[in-house]
Amino acid sequence: MQNDFCLSQLLVHFPATSLMLRTLPSAKRIFMPAKNWLRDAWKTLGWRSCLQISLFVACYNDLLFPQTGKAVVAVLERLGHTVEFREAQTCCGQMHYNSGYQPDALAMMRRFLNVFEDAEAICVPSASCVAMMRDHYPKMAAASGDTKLKNQVDDVLPRVFEFSELLVDRLGVTDVGAFYPHTVTLHTSCHSLRSLHAAGKAETLLEHVRGLTLIDLPQSEECCGFGGTFAVKNPEVSAAMLGDKMQCILSTGAKVCTAGDNSCLMHIGGGLSLQGTGVRTVHLAEILAASDSGEAL
């Protein structure tokens, strides 16, 4: 385990400070900038700064793809940061929001904001969840008429990062020390492409993985056909779109298809598996977590 001295951690976990933060919200407004200043000063002095990164694993990853969460933890710890998991978290509300159950989504948004209100940096290994927050939370808060909620959104959102964004933008890292000697093609999810404009980041990270051969995916901007409830409400059209996407993936000859979203990968991987293609889907985080053994966790 890394032994770096984390000033920010010390300050945050010091009981008196915690108590003060909980009882005097205004104190936080003084404390946070001061803490950040201290941390930056520390950094300037040459000490490695490390972040306390709060993981929002995403409800479906929690249940269906725990290995992705584990991989995120492994990568961030390897880079010398501390990861916390706030167990009160559940879901960002996207499925309900997109399907027309907006009031339910509002409740989930409130929960998310309350749970992560004072987190330093929130890491989300799911571009679609981040898109939900950036594209819709502000409008939902405004429509609710609740000023406190709106302020919460404005306060928390800048600290939310999709996993590749956290690495490249927030931590300034493109080489995470991974080793993954396989041929890989990258599917850029619609949210990653059009909401987050993050297409290039995953690519950069993969290019720095030792042993990895990255093959361009043809027609990469085309939707895979998952679309949440779309896949079950329009199953035939979804399958037709999946067919096109699989054709493109197979044409690359890659052994592995990766993405920053397990929602797309569940759909694509399910198709590749049913067809017996031998091509696997692996989340970006799991590739980045792979080290000497060459296998994803």
Add this chain to the structure above:
Amino acid sequence: MSIRVGKAAQAAAFPDAAKPLLNNFQIRRNVRHATEVIRNKRANVVGEMPDWEALRDAGHAIKQHTLLHLDTYLQQFEEACTRAGGIVHWATDADEASRIIVELIRSKGEHEVIKVKTMTSDEIQLNPSLEAAGITPYETDLADLIVQLGNDQPSHIVVPALHRNKAEIRELFLREMKLDQLGDTAEDLAAAARAYLREKFLRVRTAVSGANFLVAETGSVCVVESEGNGRMCLTLPETLITIAGIEKVIPTFRDLEVFLQLLPRSATGERMNPYNSIWTGVTPGDGPQSFHVILLDNGRTNVLADDESRDTLDCIRCGACLNVCPVYRQTGGHAYGSIYAGPIGAIVTPQLLGMEHSQSLPYASSLCGACYEVCPVKINIPEILIHLRGKVVHNGDAPLEERMAMKVASLALGSSARFSVAQKLVRIGQLPFQSDGKLSGIPGMLAAWTASRDLNAVPAESFREWWAKRKKGQPA
């Protein structure tokens, strides 16, 4: 009030309409080819424009502004057009509009009318009304002619006959135009259409057109076209009847500089389409001496009233959204059961008709956002789709199974304790369906999933369970 959007009220739900089309080789090939051609051309001519985003912003702003002052601009248009010798009519719905048009034609003693492409006339189902009144309409747009002769439905906003191939068109022409012989190249077919229609252009005395833009400042109408049949219909007959949705109005003549740059590049991937015709009222010695404009509501004021989806009325009917839509690409336009297909169709049709029809259309999208990226007037179609889905649910029209599943999910996700319990329950619940690490035979909505995808069993330990264990095992 009889609001109509073509035959949308009787159409099958999207998933059902899509199924047979997915297996239609010709449609799939034609749709793919057509959308790819236009999409690539569009990308090229848009890529040339360093001020494209500024044009989109201006187009959006002008349209939004106009809708918020729609009463002012419509009245300004009416005044200016009337001063220039035009006659302006207002029609609340499809029936009223058809009635007015039939009466106008009857009053001239005419039994034939040539038509320029106008989706608005399809929307109100004008042709059947004309025919019932003993008036023969001749479509003069090549694609609309093909659709008419084939007794068919359009499948795309800009290239309505893309579902037809050359051989079919040739057969149609031979039969319906009563030709003895006909070559089989595109040039031969176009030449046949030219000859067939030219005779009508020079003879028929009444025309019906739509309008791309109504200019409030001057009372002018603008029609955007490629073939020249528009110019023919707008210029040669004695009587011209133009039908236009109320959302077609723009404030000033100069505003055309924005839309005439946005529309051709988006619709056909050209820097400028071959012909634009702008005219105002009646000009002595030039063109029709009797000019009527019908301003049509037919549900548009309903859309206007919903400020979360009002932007639907910004649409300038370019079809760019159809060309990039990954769903449209699979099915073509007939799956949408409406003359307005693709992403814009998915939001226009249910709103004009009212949500009790066309409810499946807001769900005919994976929300990928490609449409929003290319819309020249920046209509946030995905957001409006989500809003319309909210309306379906709010009206109590979502399927019971879905509502229950969402409710259960909402409860489960309402607290971490419940979520943890739910995770355990799912793992237990999947046991009867589990074999070899995969799930199969699941009833209900999820059955559709496993029809084309393997579904892995839910892992034995969730992330939070692993984390909790890890935390306990950490050194003190």
Add this chain to the structure above:
Amino acid sequence: MTSAREQILTRIRSAIPTGERPAARDVHNAVARQYSRVGQLQREPLLELFEERLRDYEAGVYRCSEGEIARTIATVLAARAKNGLVIPSSVPRSWLSPNLSFLADDGLCYSALDKVPGVLTGCSAAVALSGTVILVHTPEDGRRALTLIPDYHLCVVFADQVSETLPEALGKLQDQAAMPITTISGPSATSDIEMTRVKGVHGPRVLDVILVI
């Protein structure tokens, strides 16, 4: 029984917030227009661009000086194997070579127009970026049918009529905005048959432009 007009206007007014609306004109004037409204090209590159775009859709383009217009018209007509054209009244006598026959349009019927070898006009404005020629149909410059029915159109464009962008061209026409106006960007075309672009459906199938420097 309220008229449809009243019904629709009432519905509009209840659909939008009309309470304390600022004047439409003021809001409209405030719309941000950051798109290009003034061209950047110098004269020669501008004219070259115009020519290039015309040739893109296979219009014939001929350059000449003001004194050579009649001669150039004759050259172009010879190349097209035509010996005359129909003209509107504003075409100057000086453009007309004596050994060609020019017919004045004084209310010719459609079938007569259908038989002429072609039409000769000037123009009101042109746009280099898209190779567009704009005609304002004053009675002197020619009614619309004149440039529609004949199969061939020869258009004389003066260099100073050419703007780089559409906004500039439309700006020049503001005073004539209520006249009939036609913008022409190449001969007519359709892609409705299997997306194969076919030129020349209705309207003149051949367009030639004489660019007077």
